[in-house]
Amino acid sequence: MLSRLMNFLRACWRPSSDRYVHTSADTAGRQEGLLWYKDNGQHINGEFSMAVVQANNLLEDQSQIESGPLSTLESGPYGTFIGIYDGHGGPETSRYINDHLFQHLKRFTSEQQSMSVDVIKKAYQATEDGFFSLVTKQWPMKPQIAAVGSCCLVGVISCGTLYIANLGDSRAVLGRLVKATGEVLAIQLSSEHNVGIESVRQEMHSMHPDDSQIVVLKHNVWRVKGLIQVTSMWKQ
Template sequence: MMVKPCWRACVEGDGSGSRDDTDGRANGLWWYKDLGQHVSGDFSMAVIQANNLLEDQSQLESGPLSLLDSGPCGTFVGVYDGHGGPETSRFVNQTLFTNLKRFASESEEVSADVIRRAFLATEEEFLCLVRQQWSTNPQMASVGTCCLVGVICNGVLHVANAGDSRAVLGRADKSGRGVTAVQLSTEHNASFESVRNELRTLHPDDPHIVVSKHKVWRVKGIIQVSRSIGDAYLKRWEFNREPLLDKFRLPRRFSKPILSAEPSVLIHRLNPEDQFLIFASDGLWEHLSNQEAVDIVASNPRNGIARRLVECTLRKAAKKREMRYADLKKIERGVRRHFHDDITVVVVFIDRQPSIARSTPVVSIRGGARLPSRANA
């Protein structure tokens, strides 16, 4: 059995230099794994940092999905789009898959219920951590992450989402002339009327549950997403008080959580027309449509395709800002000046049914680690 360890970042100035692509490569503001193999095919991963600290995390785990020798085998993908800081996304990157394996062992299968339980257990563990650190680090209560997960097992795909990241399937047309984009995830962002209506139904006594500020809808006028892991200050009143910063404190006490960690889950049985999956944070989908992203993947080599998607996103965003992409590429600080959200992409190709043989190689790779802050870059 071959085990690929979690990637260790190569930070500028630490003397380590660049590494080969065995476990991913760090290069300035980039981290990427251009091409690797999981039990059902190939994958490609890329992350670019735009925040002071990289707040996004991602992972791909391929092999056993439970703690049992006779348990299911498959591939787990996670994209964790952090906000307010990197602590929650890093915690989820270390914890969620472990919880899924534990619950899959108890149920002897991977199911929507197992995935939901893993989300909620991870949430509870993080809130416990916030409570433990409240006296020394109260701002942990304001840190959270969107959480997008895909699990491929026995020819079935589960997609679970809490937040506004997105999973899109590339499906070959029956005519054989192209590849069609199929969105698989439900997004929980107050910009959608359905989300605002859901919040109003859940909180009928709160006329300010969603507020429009500068033409942007936000939950309590603060945050756009309605579901996340973390954001303890909007989950439990005990964390919405001093010494938390004023901008996070609400004037009225609340008795039930304002945000939820409950994911929406879609189950899809894969068929021969299903070619690949794109899992990405909202920074990509802000500039590329589902079909544009699928067309890029379908018409280019697999090697480095996740990085190509991010580059296409930056190019399109730069054009909107009347910038030359060449200048943006030349001076990395341009990314930080003009873009305010990290971008994370994982592309998973589906070439075959996963083998359940115990000799199947195990892959564990995690993208997103500490890169230089603005002050140090």
């Protein structure tokens, strides 16, 4: 039994040349097969660590940490940006988000000269519009790109405020230390958009009252149109 387990683990650590994490902070990490990790890194609000384990031969997910100016203006706010992009159907969407979302956020922050919920919404919308435009151009040659998507979970720390934005079914959790007991409490900061949750199913039915098949129970799993669990509803 032990030898079987070791052979299984060795198979999991095969080398991969795919890109894992983009970050502008000083975060040179280490890679062991399908595991990439960084124990301690510095950002403007403190320290961070991160790890990524690749589940498939082709990595569909991306993540990034940006620390420093959140604006193109010298007088703009400083802070930290964290993005988690859970791709599905391929890597194109998550990589596009990784390359464009933070740049849009910096542009809109410069225009308003401050970080806000509205800035993050505009950055999300501009990124989605840009990817839709890319799909339109590439669809005649690469029709499968129309079936590629990604969740998008973002945290922004600016001027002492933590902003959380979520599109999809990733989850942000805050660990809070209780000094009196030493216990660490896990506090959920975002809500998932997944039709496995009854309230999300109800919302989908209310948004599509004429489509009785908008949510289907397939093999004991609730799915949108019988295909996918995650929805594309926006909440901040």
